[in-house]
Amino acid sequence: MVSPEPAATTGTVTRVTLADVAALAGVSASTASLAFSGSGPVSDATRERVLAAASELGYAGPDPRARSLRRGRSGIVGVVLEERVRAAFLDPVKIQTLDGLTEGIAPLGAGLLLFTDSGDPDAPVSLDTAPVDAVVLIGCSPKFFRQVEALQRRGIPLVAIEGAPGGDIPEITIDNREATRLGAEHVRSLGHTDVATVTLPFEPTRTRGELTPEMEAGATVDTAVERLRGARDVFPDIRVGVAGASSIEEGLEAARLLLADAATRPTAIIAQSDLLAAGVIQAAEELGLQVPRDLSVIGFDGIRVDGLQHDLTTLVQPSVAKGRAAGEAIVRMLSGEAASGTDFTSTLHVGDTTAPPRA
Amino acid sequence: MVSPEPAATTGTVTRVTLADVAALAGVSASTASLAFSGSGPVSDATRERVLAAASELGYAGPDPRARSLRRGRSGIVGVVLEERVRAAFLDPVKIQTLDGLTEGIAPLGAGLLLFTDSGDPDAPVSLDTAPVDAVVLIGCSPKFFRQVEALQRRGIPLVAIEGAPGGDIPEITIDNREATRLGAEHVRSLGHTDVATVTLPFEPTRTRGELTPEMEAGATVDTAVERLRGARDVFPDIRVGVAGASSIEEGLEAARLLLADAATRPTAIIAQSDLLAAGVIQAAEELGLQVPRDLSVIGFDGIRVDGLQHDLTTLVQPSVAKGRAAGEAIVRMLSGEAASGTDFTSTLHVGDTTAPPRA
DNA sequence: TTGTACGGTCGAATCGATTCGAGCAGGCTG
DNA sequence: CAGCCTGCTCGAATCGATTCGACCGTACAA
Structure with missing residues (x-):
C-alpha cells in the first residue's frame, strides 16, 4: 500500500490530517477518531494500527481547532483584567484569586486566557472574537458591557468577581463595607478616637492625595468606596489619604503626609490593603514611632506581605x-x-499591629 | 417573510448562525460573512440588511470556533509557566516579561492562554490539545519535551524565554553568568574580599540552607547555577547561602545565617535577585549594620522593589x-x-547599596 | 456600438474533526 | 436452531464559518 499524500492546507505547512492516518491504517476516519478519543468502542488491534499510522506520518493528534468546533467546547476560560499585565499582577489578591480560579475549573481541564490591556490603543480587548467556553471578569467596570451582552446572547457563561460590569451576571463578592466597619470597631474598642485612613485609588487614573x-x-472603583463607607460608619469624620x-x-x-505633624497625628490608621498597611508601618518606624505602641495599624486582605516583620492586624478576605x-x-x-453568585465575608485577624492608644 | 427557525446545536442553547442571518437578510451566507468581516466587497445597502437581520435574531457575530478552524488561526498564544499561578506571579521579572510579550504580539490581536500547574495531579498541563497559534515557554525544564515536539510537528511556532525546554526552539536568553561576574567585579574593585552570595533555589523543591x-x-534550575558561576569567576571561595x-x-x-557571627561576617553580599537583596538589606539593618557602610549589597534584575528605601546596586536585565x-x-x-533567538545582556546599575569596605 | 473593467453576489467546496444510526459478525441462551 | 445482544466498523451528516472562482450588471472608453 502506498502512503497517501497529506491533505493540503491554506497555511505554509503541509498538514497531516486524521483522514490521512485513517487511510494509511485502512480504517474509516470515524474509527480513527475513536482510536484517539477513546469515546467509543475500538478493538485493540485497530487502535494499534491507527497509532502506528499516526506515528509513521508524524501526526500529532487531532487538531484542537477542528475539535473545538465539532465538540462545541474549546477548553478555554477567558479572564478579563482591565489593567495591563504589569499592573494587574502587582496585586497579590488578584494573583490568589486567579490561583483559586485554576482550582475551580480544574474539572474542565481548561486553560485561562488572559484579556488585559496591551498598551496599544489600536488593539482593543476583544472578548467576543475569542473561542472561549466561558468568561470571568475580575474587578471590571461597565466598560465591556456591550461585549458581555454579546457573549450572553451566544450562551457563553459569565461570572464576575467583584467590580461592577453590568448585565445579569452571577457575582462573587466580599463584604467590603461591613468588614471595614468591623476593623474600625476593633480600633474604636481599643480606645482610639484620632483615626485616619489610607485608601485605594478611587478611579483608574490613580491619583494620590486628599480626597x-x-x-x-466620580468614583468608578467600588472597593475603595465601600471600604471608606465602613470606616465612616464608625468614624464619620475620619481623615482620608x-x-x-x-x-x-x-x-x-x-502615611508620611498623615503623620507629618505631631500635633495632629492620628493614633491609628486604617489602611485599605495590607500592602498599604506595610507602607504605613514603614513610615511610622521611619519617624521613630513604634507600632503598635505609638501608632496602631490595620490592613485589609490577609495576604502575607513579603518582608513584613509584624503579624498584621487585618481583615482576611478569602481570595482563593x-x-x-x-x-x-x-x-x-x-x-x-x-x-x-456568592457573597463571602471577611474575618478580623488581630495581630501585633494594634493596641490601645498611649494615655 | 417569515423568520427562519434558528439552526439547532448540540448544546442546550439554540444558537443563531450566520446562515440564519443570511436567510433573513435574503443574501447568501458568503455575502453575510463578508458583511461581518469586511474582507471582500459588499454594498452598503446589503451590509445594512445583514446587520439588521443579525440584530433582529440576536446574532452576536461569527462563532470564533468555526472561524478559527476555517481561517487556520485562533488568535491565541499559549504561555507555559511550570509553577502554580500563586508562585509564578510572585516573580516581578516574570510579570514584566509577560507584559513585554503582550506588547510583542499586539500586532496579532492575540490573547495569552496560561498553562500553569493547577495543583491537581489528575489535570496535567496539556499544550497539544489547546487551539493555539503559537506557544512561549518561560523558564521551563525539559518536562514538556514530548508535547513541544508534537506542536512542532503541527507547525506551531515555539519560543523559549530562558529555561532549557529542549528541542530546536528559538531562545531568548540573558547573560546570567557574565552579568553576575560584572557585579562581582564591581564589588572586588571596591576592595571587598570577604564576600558571600545568596542564591535562588537550585531545584523546584525549594530548599533553603547550605549548598x-x-x-x-543535581540542579535543574539554570539561572541559579549560571549566576553562581559568575560570582565564582571572581570569588572562587565565595560563601553560599x-x-x-x-x-x-x-x-x-x-542573610541572617550569613551575618550571624560577627567574626566571620562578610563585608559584601551578592544576591541573585533584587527581592533577595532587599531581604539581605533588611537583615543587616536589623543587626544595626548600615548599608553600604558596614555591608555592601548587590542584586540582580533591576526591578523596583516595592517599599525599598535604597537605590539598589544591581544587574539590570531587560525583562520587558x-x-x-x-x-x-x-x-x-x-x-x-x-x-x-536573542541573547540579551544586563547592565550594572551602581546605586547606594555598595561602597568600599570599612578599613 | 463594442469591449473591458470593476463592484457585487452567489454556490460549491473547504477547514478537520466528531457524532450517530445502520449494518454485520460472532457468541450465547432458550 | 433461531433470536437476541454486544462489540466493532462504517458512511453520511454535522459543526459554522470562510474562500474562491464564476457570473451578472453597469459604466466608461475607444
Whole structure:
C-alpha cells in the first residue's frame, strides 16, 4: 500500500490530517477518531494500527481547532483584567484569586486566557472574537458591557468577581463595607478616637492625595468606596489619604503626609490593603514611632506581605475561595445548571499591629 | 417573510448562525460573512440588511470556533509557566516579561492562554490539545519535551524565554553568568574580599540552607547555577547561602545565617535577585549594620522593589524587552519567516547599596 | 456600438474533526 | 436452531464559518 499524500492546507505547512492516518491504517476516519478519543468502542488491534499510522506520518493528534468546533467546547476560560499585565499582577489578591480560579475549573481541564490591556490603543480587548467556553471578569467596570451582552446572547457563561460590569451576571463578592466597619470597631474598642485612613485609588487614573468631593462622587472603583463607607460608619469624620495604587510605596507616601505633624497625628490608621498597611508601618518606624505602641495599624486582605516583620492586624478576605467559587460556578453553568453568585465575608485577624492608644 | 427557525446545536442553547442571518437578510451566507468581516466587497445597502437581520435574531457575530478552524488561526498564544499561578506571579521579572510579550504580539490581536500547574495531579498541563497559534515557554525544564515536539510537528511556532525546554526552539536568553561576574567585579574593585552570595533555589523543591555538592550537581534550575558561576569567576571561595524562593523573606533568612557571627561576617553580599537583596538589606539593618557602610549589597534584575528605601546596586536585565522579543519572534514565525533567538545582556546599575569596605 | 473593467453576489467546496444510526459478525441462551 | 445482544466498523451528516472562482450588471472608453 502506498502512503497517501497529506491533505493540503491554506497555511505554509503541509498538514497531516486524521483522514490521512485513517487511510494509511485502512480504517474509516470515524474509527480513527475513536482510536484517539477513546469515546467509543475500538478493538485493540485497530487502535494499534491507527497509532502506528499516526506515528509513521508524524501526526500529532487531532487538531484542537477542528475539535473545538465539532465538540462545541474549546477548553478555554477567558479572564478579563482591565489593567495591563504589569499592573494587574502587582496585586497579590488578584494573583490568589486567579490561583483559586485554576482550582475551580480544574474539572474542565481548561486553560485561562488572559484579556488585559496591551498598551496599544489600536488593539482593543476583544472578548467576543475569542473561542472561549466561558468568561470571568475580575474587578471590571461597565466598560465591556456591550461585549458581555454579546457573549450572553451566544450562551457563553459569565461570572464576575467583584467590580461592577453590568448585565445579569452571577457575582462573587466580599463584604467590603461591613468588614471595614468591623476593623474600625476593633480600633474604636481599643480606645482610639484620632483615626485616619489610607485608601485605594478611587478611579483608574490613580491619583494620590486628599480626597475631594468630586473624586468621591466620580468614583468608578467600588472597593475603595465601600471600604471608606465602613470606616465612616464608625468614624464619620475620619481623615482620608488617597493612595495612587495598592503598594507599600504608596502607603508610605500617604502615611508620611498623615503623620507629618505631631500635633495632629492620628493614633491609628486604617489602611485599605495590607500592602498599604506595610507602607504605613514603614513610615511610622521611619519617624521613630513604634507600632503598635505609638501608632496602631490595620490592613485589609490577609495576604502575607513579603518582608513584613509584624503579624498584621487585618481583615482576611478569602481570595482563593473567591476564585474557586467563580470557577465552580463556571463548571455548573457549562453543565447546564443555573449558578448564582456568592457573597463571602471577611474575618478580623488581630495581630501585633494594634493596641490601645498611649494615655 | 417569515423568520427562519434558528439552526439547532448540540448544546442546550439554540444558537443563531450566520446562515440564519443570511436567510433573513435574503443574501447568501458568503455575502453575510463578508458583511461581518469586511474582507471582500459588499454594498452598503446589503451590509445594512445583514446587520439588521443579525440584530433582529440576536446574532452576536461569527462563532470564533468555526472561524478559527476555517481561517487556520485562533488568535491565541499559549504561555507555559511550570509553577502554580500563586508562585509564578510572585516573580516581578516574570510579570514584566509577560507584559513585554503582550506588547510583542499586539500586532496579532492575540490573547495569552496560561498553562500553569493547577495543583491537581489528575489535570496535567496539556499544550497539544489547546487551539493555539503559537506557544512561549518561560523558564521551563525539559518536562514538556514530548508535547513541544508534537506542536512542532503541527507547525506551531515555539519560543523559549530562558529555561532549557529542549528541542530546536528559538531562545531568548540573558547573560546570567557574565552579568553576575560584572557585579562581582564591581564589588572586588571596591576592595571587598570577604564576600558571600545568596542564591535562588537550585531545584523546584525549594530548599533553603547550605549548598551541598549533591544539590549543585543535581540542579535543574539554570539561572541559579549560571549566576553562581559568575560570582565564582571572581570569588572562587565565595560563601553560599541558598534561599528557598526569590522573596524578601527568604533573603532575610539566608542573610541572617550569613551575618550571624560577627567574626566571620562578610563585608559584601551578592544576591541573585533584587527581592533577595532587599531581604539581605533588611537583615543587616536589623543587626544595626548600615548599608553600604558596614555591608555592601548587590542584586540582580533591576526591578523596583516595592517599599525599598535604597537605590539598589544591581544587574539590570531587560525583562520587558525579553518578552517583547519573544512576541516579535512569534509574529515573524506566524508570517512564515524564520526566527532565531536573542541573547540579551544586563547592565550594572551602581546605586547606594555598595561602597568600599570599612578599613 | 463594442469591449473591458470593476463592484457585487452567489454556490460549491473547504477547514478537520466528531457524532450517530445502520449494518454485520460472532457468541450465547432458550 | 433461531433470536437476541454486544462489540466493532462504517458512511453520511454535522459543526459554522470562510474562500474562491464564476457570473451578472453597469459604466466608461475607444
